[in-house]
Amino acid sequence: MHSEHNEQVITKEVPVKKGYYLVDIEDYPTDGWGKFKRVVKRTLRGELFVGLWVVLREMIKFDIHTIQYPAEKMPIGPRYRAVHEMKRLLESDTERCIGCGLCEKICISNCIRMDTRYDENSRKEVSEYSINLGRCIFCGYCAEVCPELAITHGGRYENASEQREHFIVYEDMLTPIDQMKAGTQQEFQGFGSITPHEDERVKKTPLAY
Amino acid sequence: METAYLIETVIKIVAVLLIFSALAGLGTYFERKVLAFMQRRLGPMNVGPYGLLQIAADGIKLFTKEDIIPTGVVARIFKIAPVITAATAFMAAAAIPFLPSFTLFGYTVNPIISDINIGILYILGIMGVGLYGPLLGGMASANKYSLISAARGAAVFISYEVITGLSILAPIMMVGSLSLVDFNNYQAGGIGDWIIWSQPVAFVLFWIAAFAETGRTPFHLVANDHEIIDGFGTEYSGMRWGLFFIGEYANMFFISFIIPLIFLGGFGDGSFLGALAFLGKVAFFFFFFLWTRAAWPDVRPDQLMWLCWKVLMPIAVINVVITGFVMMF
Ligand code: SF4
Numbered sequence: 001m002h003s004e005h006n007e008q009v010i011t012k013e014v015p016v017k018k019g020y021y022l023v024d025i026e027d028y029p030t031d032g033w034g035k036f037k038r039v040v041k042r043t044l045r046g047e048l049f050v051g052l053w054v055v056l057r058e059m060i061k062f063d064i065h066t067i068q069y070p071a072e073k074m075p076i077g078p079r080y081r082a083v084h085e086m087k088r089l090l091e092s093d094t095e096r097c098i099g100c101g102l103c104e105k106i107c108i109s110n111c112i113r114m115d116t117r118y119d120e121n122s123r124k125e126v127s128e129y130s131i132n133l134g135r136c137i138f139c140g141y142c143a144e145v146c147p148e149l150a151i152t153h154g155g156r157y158e159n160a161s162e163q164r165e166h167f168i169v170y171e172d173m174l175t176p177i178d179q180m181k182a183g184t185q186q187e188f189q190g191f192g193s194i195t196p197h198e199d200e201r202v203k204k205t206p207l208a209y
Numbered sequence: 210m211e212t213a214y215l216i217e218t219v220i221k222i223v224a225v226l227l228i229f230s231a232l233a234g235l236g237t238y239f240e241r242k243v244l245a246f247m248q249r250r251l252g253p254m255n256v257g258p259y260g261l262l263q264i265a266a267d268g269i270k271l272f273t274k275e276d277i278i279p280t281g282v283v284a285r286i287f288k289i290a291p292v293i294t295a296a297t298a299f300m301a302a303a304a305i306p307f308l309p310s311f312t313l314f315g316y317t318v319n320p321i322i323s324d325i326n327i328g329i330l331y332i333l334g335i336m337g338v339g340l341y342g343p344l345l346g347g348m349a350s351a352n353k354y355s356l357i358s359a360a361r362g363a364a365v366f367i368s369y370e371v372i373t374g375l376s377i378l379a380p381i382m383m384v385g386s387l388s389l390v391d392f393n394n395y396q397a398g399g400i401g402d403w404i405i406w407s408q409p410v411a412f413v414l415f416w417i418a419a420f421a422e423t424g425r426t427p428f429h430l431v432a433n434d435h436e437i438i439d440g441f442g443t444e445y446s447g448m449r450w451g452l453f454f455i456g457e458y459a460n461m462f463f464i465s466f467i468i469p470l471i472f473l474g475g476f477g478d479g480s481f482l483g484a485l486a487f488l489g490k491v492a493f494f495f496f497f498f499l500w501t502r503a504a505w506p507d508v509r510p511d512q513l514m515w516l517c518w519k520v521l522m523p524i525a526v527i528n529v530v531i532t533g534f535v536m537m538f
C-alpha cells in the first residue's frame with residue numbers, strides 16, 4: 001500500500017514553468033567510435049577559449065573587490081559582538097550598571113567578576129568589574145540579560161595581548177564622560193537591527209532568479 | 210682573440226645568470242599580479258609601490274631561512290636535487306639567441322653564449338636531464354607525496370619529451386639545421402616566412418608539450434596542491450626550495466624564448482624593431498603560462514598520459530610523415 005502511494009507521487013505530472021527546460025544529458029558512449037566522436041566534439045567546441053576569455057575579461061574590466069584591510073574596513077553591523085562597553089545614563093550621565101550581578105551569574109564561561117559596595121549615599125555601587133576576554137566567547141548573554149541595557153557589545157574587534165588572560169576592567173569599558181557630555185554615546189540599536197548601508201546591498205534571494 | 214672570446218663568454222654567462230635569476234623573481238611577481246587581477250584581487254600591495262619590493266622581501270626570506278634537512282631523507286641526494294633543476298634550466302640557455310646581434314662600442318655582440326650546431330638537440334637533452342631534479346628530490350624526501358610527485362614527474366617528462374622531439378622534427382627537416390640562429394634566419398623574410406604557417410600542427414603540439422615540460426597548470430600534476438601538497442618540494446624549505454622555484458620560472462622564460470624562435474620568426478632580420486617584436490612575442494608566451502593558470506583546470510595524470518600517447522604522439526608522427534612526403538615531391 002505504502003509503495004503504491006509513493007509511485008503515485010512520483011508519476012504525478014510536474015507543471016512545467018515557462019522558461020524552464022530539462023538539461024539534455026546524453027548517455028556516455030560505450031563503443032570506440034562513439035568515444036572518438038565525443039573526443040573530437042569536445043576538442044573542437046573551444047570551451048578552453050571561453051575560459052580564457054572570461055578571466056581576461058575580468059582582468060580588463062579591472063573590477064577589483066579587494067578590501068585593503070588595515071587601511072580600509074567594512075562597516076560592521078550593530079549586532080556585532082565584540083569587546084563589551086558599559087553605558088551611561090542619558091539623563092544624569094552616571095553609570096547605568098546597578099550592580100545586580102545578573103551578567104556575572106549568566107556568563108557561561110565564568111569570565112565576569114564583579115564586586116559591589118554601598119557608597120556614601122547608601123546606594124549600591126560597582127567597585128570591581130572585570131571581564132577576562134581570554135575566556136569570553138562573545139556569546140552576548142551578559143548583554144541580553146542586563147536589565148538596564150548597561151553592558152552591551154561594541155565594535156572593537158582588533159585585540160592583541162601578550163598573554164592569554166586579557167582582562168578588561170570597568171573603567172576601560174565605560175563611556176568616557178567627555179564623550180557622554182558631547183552626546184556621542186553609541187546606543188545599542190536592539191536585536192534585529194541591520195548593518196549600515198544594508199539597503200544598498202540588498203539582493204533578491206537566489207530562488208527568485 | 211682567444212682571451213677576448215673567453216672574457217666575452219664569461220660576461221655573457223654571468224649576464225644570463227643574473228638577468229634570468231632576477232627575471233624569475235619578477236616572474237613570480239607578475240604571476241601573482243596577473244592571477245590576482247584575473248580573480249578580481251589586487252595581489253601583493255604592501256611592500257613597496259604596488260608591491261614591487263615583494264620580490265626583495267621574498268628573496269631575503271628565502272636566503273635567510275634555516276636550511277632544514279629533515280631526518281629520514283637521503284641527505285646527499287636531497288641536497289643536490291634542487292641544484293640540478295636550477296642548473297639544467299640555466300644550462301639550456303646556452304644555445305638560445307636572446308636578441309639579434311648588436312654593436313656595442315664598436316664591438317659586435319652576439320647575445321648567444323654558444324651557437325653550437327646541435328642547439329635544439331642540446332636544449333632538449335638538457336631539459337631531459339632537468340627531470341632528475343624533481344625525480345631525485347621526490348625520491349630522497351622520505352615523503353609519500355613527494356614520491357608520488359616524483360613518479361608522476363618522471364612519467365610526464367619522459368612522455369612529453371617524445372612529443373617535443375617529434376613535433377620539432379618537422380621544422381628541423383624543413384630548416385635542415387639544429388641551430389636556433391639558423392631557424393631564425395630561415396624565417397627572416399617577414400611574417401609570411403614564419404614556420405607556424407607551414408607547420409601549425411607542430412606549433413600547437415610543441416606548445417602543449419611546453420606546458421608539460423615546465424609543469425605548468427593544465428599539466429601541473431607534478432606539484433598539484435590539492436592532491437599531493439607541493440609534490441617533490443614538500444620537504445624543502447628556504448633556498449633549496451627557492452632553487453626549484455628559480456628553475457621552474459627560468460624554464461618558463463626559456464621556453465617562451467624558444468617557441469617564437471622556432472615558429473614565429475624569432476627576431477626576424479635582426480633590426481631593432483625585430484628585437485622588440487621578439488620580446489613582445491616572448492612576453493605573450495610567458496603571459497599565456499599565467500593566463501592558463503587562472504583559466505584552466507588541471508587534468509588527471511591518466512588523462513595526461515592518454516593525451517600524450519593516444520592523441521598527440523600519433524598526430525606528431527603523422528605530421529612528420531606528411532612533411533617528409535611534401536618535401537620529397
Ligand atoms: S559575552 Fe558571554 S562569555 Fe562573554 S562575558 Fe558576556 S556572557 Fe560571558
Ligand code: SF4
Nearest residue numbers: 097098100101103146
Ligand atoms: S552590567 Fe547589567 S547585568 Fe551586569 S551587574 Fe550591571 S546592571 Fe546587572
